Amino acid sequence: KQEVTQIPAALSVPEGENLVLNCSFTDSAIYNLQWFRQDPGKGLTSLLLIQSSQREQTSGRLNASLDKSSGRSTLYIAASQPGDSATYLCAVLTGGGNKLTFGTGTQLKVEL
Amino acid sequence: ETGVTQSPTHLIKTRGQQVTLRCSSQSGHNTVSWYQQALGQGPQFIFQYYREEENGRGNFPPRFSGLQFPNYSSELNVNALELDDSALYLCASSSQGGSYGYTFGSGTRLTVV
Numbered sequence: 001k002q003e004v005t006q007i008p009a010a011l012s013v014p015e016g017e018n019l020v021l022n023c024s025f026t027d028s029a030i031y032n033l034q035w036f037r038q039d040p041g042k043g044l045t046s047l048l049l050i051q052s053s054q055r056e057q058t059s060g061r062l063n064a065s066l067d068k069s070s071g072r073s074t075l076y077i078a079a080s081q082p083g084d085s086a087t088y089l090c091a092v093l094t095g096g097g098n099k100l101t102f103g104t105g106t107q108l109k110v111e112l
Numbered sequence: 113e114t115g116v117t118q119s120p121t122h123l124i125k126t127r128g129q130q131v132t133l134r135c136s137s138q139s140g141h142n143t144v145s146w147y148q149q150a151l152g153q154g155p156q157f158i159f160q161y162y163r164e165e166e167n168g169r170g171n172f173p174p175r176f177s178g179l180q181f182p183n184y185s186s187e188l189n190v191n192a193l194e195l196d197d198s199a200l201y202l203c204a205s206s207s208q209g210g211s212y213g214y215t216f217g218s219g220t221r222l223t224v225v
Contacts, residue, residue: 098160100155
């Protein structure tokens, strides 16, 4: 059974800091990994999608890496801003390609 | 290109009642999945629909059922509501299963009292 863990559960940083969010998964037989952002009480916004054959993806200030063999992914956020405050969720696609398994998220607060 | 839309946004039901939630998939997507997210938790997979048939199911009882229509929109039905069914219900659409990623809607907040 695939299990996804995210560390830390919560993080508070001053504006401008570079930060790293961690995601680990127990079964390396994944199709892809997707990072999402969720604002309180809202739906999920896709940030980055990494296919199992890829090592990293970048979008603006965000960079995500994937090490499938060790079951790890990191999301790097450069020069954090208060608008980055949200919960960040990682999810892996498994189960024949029809099921996303999510971690419980990292709640990020960026303070002025 | 329209995204995934869900209705209603909020709903309050009484224990034992039945509820139907609706989802319109993103243009070009033929697969719809439903997830349940309890407060403080990650979303949990309920089931997926492809070509109007169930294509995978998570650990949810049969009182959770769904439909997909020819235009790829979908419904989630929950019978005999329980207090623990209170959650945010998220719909996601994708093409080719999930090979190119999932697009999520804003969710329906269901409260069972």
